[in-house]
Amino acid sequence: MLTNDANTGETKAGSSQRVYRGILRDLEEGRMVPGQRLAETELAALYGVGRNAVREAIQRLSGRGVIDLNPHRSPAIRLLSMDETLEVLEVAEAMTALATRSAAMHYHEDQHGELLRSTLAMVIEADVHDEPGMFSRARRHFYRALLTIGGNRELQRLFPAISMHIIHAQYQGRQLRSIRLADYRSIVDAIVRRDSVTAEKAGHDHVRHVRQIIMATPRRP
Incomplete structure (x- = not known):
């Protein structure tokens, strides 16, 4: 070492x-x-x-x-049990939906367009390189952009406290990265159209997709 x-x-x-x-x-x-x-x-x-x-x-x-x-x-x-993982995802779903809805409500192309698209481009590039650490950093920047655009200071304070970083470290794989990238594209599309209803649904759907994949993952003995 x-x-x-x-x-x-x-x-x-x-x-x-x-x-x-x-x-x-x-x-x-x-x-x-x-x-x-x-x-x-x-x-x-x-x-x-x-x-x-x-x-x-x-x-x-x-x-x-x-x-x-x-x-x-x-x-x-920390190593999460399945019950703990589902509890984290329950909270993450509500907060992610709030973050995406808030971002859509406050989005202005001249102020936020470059930030949002550049962070999505980082995720796409990381996926191409197929390097988990690079993808994790890009994902973190993506969510930071959503919180910045939304401007909700309380959400900015609380969101990093969700134990999603443990879930990201504990559950990895190409399938999860692929679904995240597809969902991030849907989220960005709704935000740039300032469609808060669709953006909120995309936030909910994203965490639900992650939950489905995790629950289908074989558990360690």
Whole structure:
């Protein structure tokens, strides 16, 4: 495992933030996986920080639902049961539909056209390259664009807290990426037409499609 040199001039908050973002990035790009145990010493070496910064980042990620803490075992990346997955998707469906409807209601071509189309183009390019980490980053930018266009500050605050990043890491595959790309095209089409009813339906349909594929996925023994 590669390590980084510690930056002794960095503040504790900055060091903790480096670990926090690093774990999220490594989870998104497949270098960490749900269920993986985490060792403080290895994380400190990997991100070039002290163990206190690692502990602080782990506590923050636990509060966000990314890491499971157990007093008798080392921390682990959260692994969702099927029931937990369906609960997350239930919340995600409602919030995604709200995000797509809000984006359609507030969309203006001169203000938002380039942003929306460029983020969709990122998703298309990532799909062509068939690289999961690249697709995950593009998907994140796509949703960020929807939230920016919609302008709902409370939704912008709450949306990242949904545990979809765990679902994305836990359930991968070409079929899921293909359905996401097709659904994103439908969402964009409705938004640019400022058709909030169709955009809301497209948001609902997207999460339902993801749920159907996940439920059909063979479960691990």
